[in-house]
Amino acid sequence: MNKDHPVNERETESSEAVASSDLPGPESPSAKDFRANRRPLLERVYQSLRGQILTGELKAEERLESEHQLAARFLVSRPVVRDALQRLREEKLIYSRRGAGSFVRMRPVQEPSERAFGFAPVETIADIQRCYEFRLTIEPEHAYQAALRWNVEALDAIGSAVDLMRDATLAHRHHDDADFAFHAAIAEATNNHYFLETMAALRAHISVGMHFHGVALLGPRGGLSGVFDEHAGIFQAIRKRDAQRARDLMRHHLEGSRDRIFEGRMLDLSL
Numbered sequence: 001m002n003k004d005h006p007v008n009e010r011e012t013e014s015s016e017a018v019a020s021s022d023l024p025g026p027e028s029p030s031a032k033d034f035r036a037n038r039r040p041l042l043e044r045v046y047q048s049l050r051g052q053i054l055t056g057e058l059k060a061e062e063r064l065e066s067e068h069q070l071a072a073r074f075l076v077s078r079p080v081v082r083d084a085l086q087r088l089r090e091e092k093l094i095y096s097r098r099g100a101g102s103f104v105r106m107r108p109v110q111e112p113s114e115r116a117f118g119f120a121p122v123e124t125i126a127d128i129q130r131c132y133e134f135r136l137t138i139e140p141e142h143a144y145q146a147a148l149r150w151n152v153e154a155l156d157a158i159g160s161a162v163d164l165m166r167d168a169t170l171a172h173r174h175h176d177d178a179d180f181a182f183h184a185a186i187a188e189a190t191n192n193h194y195f196l197e198t199m200a201a202l203r204a205h206i207s208v209g210m211h212f213h214g215v216a217l218l219g220p221r222g223g224l225s226g227v228f229d230e231h232a233g234i235f236q237a238i239r240k241r242d243a244q245r246a247r248d249l250m251r252h253h254l255e256g257s258r259d260r261i262f263e264g265r266m267l268d269l270s271l
Contacts, residue, residue: 174214
């Protein structure tokens with residue numbers, strides 16, 4: 001632990017709780033042996049929906065699934081879903097209409113100078129390579145700062161995404177949404193809203209690369225379990241506040257994802 005980063009009781013309790021959940025070490029995480037953290041089911045549902053809203057996956061005025069559907073999706077009881085939705089209402093992220101369900105709340109209209117920036121859409125294979133190139137300049141730093149700054153809620157959000165990816169891996173599926181939620185949760189754990197807003201603006205662009213990456217992982221060469229291990233390793237480094245290792249593992253993960261898509265044959269982007 002960095003002596004310049006004081007430990008509070010809440011942080012210590014969280015670290016001990018995660019450490020006691022049989023998580024593999026960052027050197028040898030395994031999809032088969034990795035178990036779900038014993039965090040409350042409520043927290044898992046809340047963090048997942050909150051992440052979908054903050055990253056723009058659930059858009060303003062979009063209707064959420066019914067309580068019954070959400071319960072089936074998260075394999076929890078309806079009271080757990082109700083409590084999660086109530087937390088989102090208290091944060092003014094959603095609102096309810098009698099007899100119609102819950103909806104994502106419209107954000108206040110911003111001045112032109114305050115509006116989120118955007119990026120040109122992904123239109124070519126070269127654009128996918130450019131997107132990875134850009135991600136490699138920012139996401140290792142996200143992991144580094146997240147390792148230094150996370151609190152209990154931020155770590156739980158990252159862990160919830162890892163749980164979803166573990167379930168998908170064991171079912172031999174690639175969960176694009178959980179993959180993005182993992183990277184967005186790390187950005188949020190930095191407590192730097194510029195990082196999170198950049199990830200939100202890149203949501204559609206990153207999704208294209210993640211889709212192609214998922215196709216590659218489900219192909220003859222496989223690799224789902226190994227990629228899960230990469231995510232679990234990053235989570236372990238962040239949890240242990242090993243900032244340099246978190247940065248290095250994130251860079252290795254992104255380079256590996258890019259290389260699996262392009263099979264080592266990078267395009268020449270010279271002018």
